[in-house]
Amino acid sequence: MSIEGLPKSIVNHIIDTAEQFVSVIDREVKKVSLLRGKSVFNLFFENSTRTRTTFEIAATRLSADVLNLNINASSTSKGESLLDTINNLSAMHADLFVVRHASSGAPYLIAQYCAPHVHVINAGDGRHAHPTQGLLDVYTIRHYKKDFTNLRVAIVGDILHSRVARSDIHALTTLGVPEVRTVGPRTLAARRFRTDGRARAQSRRRPEGRRRDHQLRLQNEWMSGALLPSVQKYFKSWGLTPERLALAKPDAIVMHPGPMNRGVEIDSQVADGPQSVILNQVTFGIAVRMAVMGIGVGNHD
Secondary structure (H helix, E strand, O other): OOOOOOOHHHHHHHHHHHHHHHHHHOOOOOOOOOOOOOEEEEEEOOOOOHHHHHHHHHHHHOOOEEEEEOHHHOHHHHOOOHHHHHHHHHOOOOOEEEEEEOOOOHHHHHHHHOOOOOEEEEEEEOOOEOHHHHHHHHHHHHHHHOOOOOOEEEEEOOOOOOHHHHHHHHHHHHOOOOEEEEEOOHHHOOOOOEOOOOOEOEEEOOOOOOOEEEEOOOOOOOOOOOOOOOHHHHHHHHOEOHHHHOOOOOOOOEEOOOOOOEOOOEOHHHHOOOOEOHHHHHHHHHHHHHHHHHHHHHOOO
16 A cells, blocks of 8 residues: 555565566566466556556466456446445455555555455555555665665655655665655645654755656646746756766666656656666566565465
8 A cells, every 4th residue: 555654574575576576577488376366457547557557467477367447438437436336346356456546545445445355556546655666666776776775865856746756755764775855846845754753855956966866757737837837947957967967976877757758857868878777667667566466465475
């Protein structure tokens, strides 16, 4: 449901398990039988490409039966309540719901009222959380940096509306990152970002001096013109350009949860450059989501 409150041992267990699944991706036969006989229902009440597709690939590689529900053609579009839809799907012997919803808290509601045997994974709810994105981000960082305790991480962009930023901050501080900075215009800054007592995210006006950079998409669907005068002005002040990246440590890596707005949040030279690990994030996301489903449903750890 959320990374907030997860102990460090569980976060490490998930990313350690994901590391084992990365080798599966490189095999000629990419399937394991961990979820054979299980049914995974992808319930995406909000548009998605990467998250839905990687969950589908992950479940298929675990040998599960996967159903992608077309919400726009479902009974919810005809007035059926969310809980009635969930109850009907539970009666179809679902074992796992992967839920993305525009309303914060919707996956929690579904988990509270669905059949007891059904597991629920939050694939992004409103502005609240995107836990598997946070997990794949820390997996990516560990792949390149190994030790979290000497890192400085900058999360740049639309912090106010970003569920990714919230999940990343919880994951990073849980794993011992001593300094996490949120960077962006005041109108898109979260008023206060507190975690569970281990650390506090700090705000910074300019994206300089960072060791690791995570660029966020502008959440245009959530904002009005009063929050951002223009995308051109945003890019001029906050976009990640080669010149700004040169101010970071030479071994800094650049990440982005996608979809990217090139020329708005990030310059194409940076997005496609040698310090970018953006496409590797997508690949690692499959392994991380395999781990989450495998641990939750496969062996009930």
